Amino acid sequence: MIARHLLHLSALTALAVAPAAAQTANNTLVLTHANVVDGVSATVVRDATILISNGRIQSIRAGGAVPADVAVIDLGGRWVAPGLIDAHTHISTLANARRALHSGVTTVRSASVPAYQDVEMREMARAGQIAAPDVLATGVFVTPNLGETLLADARLGTLAGGVNTPEQLRALVRVNLDHGVDWIKTRGTERAGLPDTDPRKQVYDERELRAIVEEAATKNVPVMAHAHGDEGAYAAVAAGVKSIEHGTYLSDSTLRLMKQKGTWLVPTLSTIWDLTQPGGDYDDPVLVLRGQHMAPRIEDTIRRAHAMGIRIAAGADTDYGAESVTRISHEVMRFRGLGLSAVDALATATSGAAELIGVGTKTGRIAVGYEADLIVLEGNPLDDAAWLQDVTVVITNGRVALNRLPFGRRPTR
Numbered sequence: 001m002i003a004r005h006l007l008h009l010s011a012l013t014a015l016a017v018a019p020a021a022a023q024t025a026n027n028t029l030v031l032t033h034a035n036v037v038d039g040v041s042a043t044v045v046r047d048a049t050i051l052i053s054n055g056r057i058q059s060i061r062a063g064g065a066v067p068a069d070v071a072v073i074d075l076g077g078r079w080v081a082p083g084l085i086d087a088h089t090h091i092s093t094l095a096n097a098r099r100a101l102h103s104g105v106t107t108v109r110s111a112s113v114p115a116y117q118d119v120e121m122r123e124m125a126r127a128g129q130i131a132a133p134d135v136l137a138t139g140v141f142v143t144p145n146l147g148e149t150l151l152a153d154a155r156l157g158t159l160a161g162g163v164n165t166p167e168q169l170r171a172l173v174r175v176n177l178d179h180g181v182d183w184i185k186t187r188g189t190e191r192a193g194l195p196d197t198d199p200r201k202q203v204y205d206e207r208e209l210r211a212i213v214e215e216a217a218t219k220n221v222p223v224m225a226h227a228h229g230d231e232g233a234y235a236a237v238a239a240g241v242k243s244i245e246h247g248t249y250l251s252d253s254t255l256r257l258m259k260q261k262g263t264w265l266v267p268t269l270s271t272i273w274d275l276t277q278p279g280g281d282y283d284d285p286v287l288v289l290r291g292q293h294m295a296p297r298i299e300d301t302i303r304r305a306h307a308m309g310i311r312i313a314a315g316a317d318t319d320y321g322a323e324s325v326t327r328i329s330h331e332v333m334r335f336r337g338l339g340l341s342a343v344d345a346l347a348t349a350t351s352g353a354a355e356l357i358g359v360g361t362k363t364g365r366i367a368v369g370y371e372a373d374l375i376v377l378e379g380n381p382l383d384d385a386a387w388l389q390d391v392t393v394v395i396t397n398g399r400v401a402l403n404r405l406p407f408g409r410r411p412t413r
């Protein structure tokens with residue numbers, strides 16, 4: 001099954017002791033007749049030939065000759081954009097990882113999973129063993145009650161009574177760091193997605209959050225903080241977290257502090273809208289009503305944050321389960337509607353998100369030397385972000401993860 005989904009180009013021929021020249025030739029994929037959007041600028045390269053080898057983009061040329069004996073995908077005038085980056089996911093199964101990848105997401109930042117599945121997924125994806133996006137792992141959520149996630153590591157047993165003091169918080173962060181996480185996820189406030197919690201209510205204060213940030217910094221690991229309410233968010237920003245997740249009720253003073261400290265906003269707006277609708281990841285009448293008053297608030301926050309020049313990254317905040325109806329494309333489309341330019345909106349899910357999560361020099365744009373993480377679309381996503389929903393080819397680290405072509409001719413030019 002996996003092999004069918006993940007055609008590893010270098011595996012087509014003997015990986016062992018092939019002569020260098022032959023290996024290079026057979027490790028190469030060429031995309032022809034591509035219109036290219038780079039994820040950074042408004043520049044479009046038309047009718048380009050993109051040469052990919054050893055997992056990287058080697059050249060992008062208008063027209064251009066195709067070398068002999070290499071795999072070629074003729075895109076017939078379709079559009080190539082960077083593989084999407086989802087800066088807030090909860091993927092913990094192989095099926096869901098594949099669903100994310102097939103939606104065009106080639107890199108994710110995990111926002112916590114129960115038992116370090118994100119760490120293991122990162123390693124297997126990196127080795128090309130499974131069909132999954134590249135993963136920045138977060139491990140166990142740093143939250144007062146670990147519940148079932150206690151079972152992730154026997155050392156967490158000492159925290160069965162709660163994770164509240166700076167010492168307890170540091171202990172949990174250390175276990176996460178020991179598992180090799182790339183990020184720490186904690187919370188400034190309660191959840192929105194449970195009927196009995198109020199998302200405005202603060203959970204950790206600045207001193208407690210600072211303990212988390214300081215402990216994580218011993219391994220140069222940044223911290224992301226779930227926060228809807230303003231007090232909890234302000235405390236998290238003051239404590240030095242790198243990004244605020246959600247940020248529904250942020251005041252101007254909190255936004256000003258974010259601007260001053262370079263804190264990013266990852267609003268996960270689409271999941272707030274998911275609250276308002278039956279089905280999807282949330283299906284509860286209390287949440288339907290809550291979502292209806294949260295959605296205008298978070299949209300107002302996004303408008304003010306963008307006007308103040310705060311960096312925004314896209315996160316779908318889903319596990320990509322079979323019931324999920326939120327995708328990163330929705331986030332980009334909604335940001336367009338809130339006043340971000342086409343280039344800025346696309347960057348929230350490509351080059352900008354890559355910068356936030358720490359992979360901005362490797363992926364998130366279509367450029368020579370970057371990882372060959374890219375998607376093929378039926379139209380120009382800068383004209384209409386909705387094209388991002390209709391992904392026909394997904395390439396991750398130079399490997400073809402999905403290819404629905406060939407069919408018909410391209411619909412737009």
Ligand SMILES: [Zn+2]
Pocket residue numbers: 088089090111317
């Ligand atoms: Zn989340």
